Amino acid sequence: MTWNYSQKTTELFMNAVRGGPGSHMGEIADPDGLGEHGSIACGDALRFTFRVNRHPSDPRLDVITEARYLTFGCTSAIAASEALCAIIEEGSYTPIGALKITNDDIVRYLDGLPQQKIHCSVMGAEALEAAVFNWAQRRGVNLAELGIDIQRDEQEEGRLVCTCFGLTEPYILRKIRELELRTIPDITNAIKAGGACMSCHHTPGGLQDLLDQVWGKQPTMLRELPVLPTARVPAERPRSELSPYKFAKEVERVIDQQVRPQLHKDGGDLELVDIKDLIVYCRLVGACSDCVAGGQTLKLLVERALKDEIDERIRVVAV
Ligand code: FES
Numbered sequence: 001m002t003w004n005y006s007q008k009t010t011e012l013f014m015n016a017v018r019g020g021p022g023s024h025m026g027e028i029a030d031p032d033g034l035g036e037h038g039s040i041a042c043g044d045a046l047r048f049t050f051r052v053n054r055h056p057s058d059p060r061l062d063v064i065t066e067a068r069y070l071t072f073g074c075t076s077a078i079a080a081s082e083a084l085c086a087i088i089e090e091g092s093y094t095p096i097g098a099l100k101i102t103n104d105d106i107v108r109y110l111d112g113l114p115q116q117k118i119h120c121s122v123m124g125a126e127a128l129e130a131a132v133f134n135w136a137q138r139r140g141v142n143l144a145e146l147g148i149d150i151q152r153d154e155q156e157e158g159r160l161v162c163t164c165f166g167l168t169e170p171y172i173l174r175k176i177r178e179l180e181l182r183t184i185p186d187i188t189n190a191i192k193a194g195g196a197c198m199s200c201h202h203t204p205g206g207l208q209d210l211l212d213q214v215w216g217k218q219p220t221m222l223r224e225l226p227v228l229p230t231a232r233v234p235a236e237r238p239r240s241e242l243s244p245y246k247f248a249k250e251v252e253r254v255i256d257q258q259v260r261p262q263l264h265k266d267g268g269d270l271e272l273v274d275i276k277d278l279i280v281y282c283r284l285v286g287a288c289s290d291c292v293a294g295g296q297t298l299k300l301l302v303e304r305a306l307k308d309e310i311d312e313r314i315r316v317v318a319v
Helices: 007-017 075-091 103-109 115-139 169-178 184-191 207-215 244-265 294-309
Strands: 033-039 044-053 063-072 160-162 268-276 279-286 315-318
Touching: 007 075, 033 115, 044 075, 044 115, 063 075, 075 103, 075 115, 103 115, 115 184, 160 169, 160 207, 169 184, 169 207, 184 207, 244 268, 244 279, 244 294, 279 294, 294 315
Parallel strands: 279 315
Antiparallel strands: 033 044, 044 063, 268 279
16 A cells, blocks of 8 residues: 655655654663653554753753654654654753643644554654653652643553554543544544454444443444444455455565565575455464564564555464
């Protein structure tokens, strides 16, 4: 799938991957604030660090002078991270002031992002929030006393709603409210929940129930309709815009060109077993077949390459 990126997004991405002047890709050693968001297993992860100019008597007046990021993600994840760092550095924000930066600010800085990539800007805002929480702990600033509520443990403690992306009920509820998400596609675009197997959409306690909990039950027309077993409509499954034949050929091409050469270096190979909609079933063979890092290889190498080249929604499943 080809994404329609703005010129600004493309420029920031190209400059970052080339290590050009002004790029913020990297990590600050011994930072004053460090925050992470996402997970490599889910295809996107961001590590954000910043340094402050310390105020001699009131840490609340520290000013962020430098911001850096490391990300495992696509073009828009890198460009959104660049935008976040640039906004912070250009604005001479205090860490508390930086909390006002929203994912909308990041999208504006990039002159827009495709709807399906909005989650990259949300990831930046979340990592910033985590870094400010970390700075406050290091500098002894009580955020709660200032009326700032950053819930860092909601991912660990909540009921798991979307198992594909490891997202919990408290986190999804907070994002529904904060970002005013009204439909399941809104949720998927913003935080990826519901973007893979879709089994969390209409299950009891699933995404639609959480939307109803926040906004009340919407008239049927405004909701994403569940597929009724008797309805003569196709089952609700994510599909490629390519025909099944072309999609399979694209998968084979990416595996041949990008995956196999890497595996061959270690004496391994990949067997493509089946493709069903956007799920690619494959098996590592040769020297890779009993490698303890096989699962990581499938996620980091195979799935990432297929997502980047063909469709961000692809999942690779080991068989
Ligand atoms: S459980 Fe949510 S997309 Fe699979």
